[in-house]
Amino acid sequence: MTAEFYTCAIEVIHVVSGGNRNWLLNQLTADATGRPGMAGPVEATALGNVLVQARAAGDAGVTGWVAGSRPGSVEVEPFAPAGDGRWANHPAIRVLGGQ
Numbered sequence: 001m002t003a004e005f006y007t008c009a010i011e012v013i014h015v016v017s018g019g020n021r022n023w024l025l026n027q028l029t030a031d032a033t034g035r036p037g038m039a040g041p042v043e044a045t046a047l048g049n050v051l052v053q054a055r056a057a058g059d060a061g062v063t064g065w066v067a068g069s070r071p072g073s074v075e076v077e078p079f080a081p082a083g084d085g086r087w088a089n090h091p092a093i094r095v096l097g098g099q
Helices: 023-033 044-056 061-069 091-095
Strands: 013-015 037-039 077-079
Touching: 013 023, 023 037, 023 077
Parallel strands: 013 037
Antiparallel strands: 037 077
């Protein structure tokens, strides 16, 4: 049922903000979904807040700043599935379309 809401394949899982500091959660997420992930940046919430407020205040330059700051401007850490497939029959994985 939930899978009907997805219109594109999820190839990489991005974990941002403080939760990405939990390496075990990141690893379990990758193992459970069978998909690689990227952890970072920790300050994503604060950066997003500043950008939204600047845009709302009429700072037209914020759009260019965001576009120019995306690749390589923040530290990210990749994580990959290392599981043995035990998650394959879990109901949540079946809803997401399998591994």
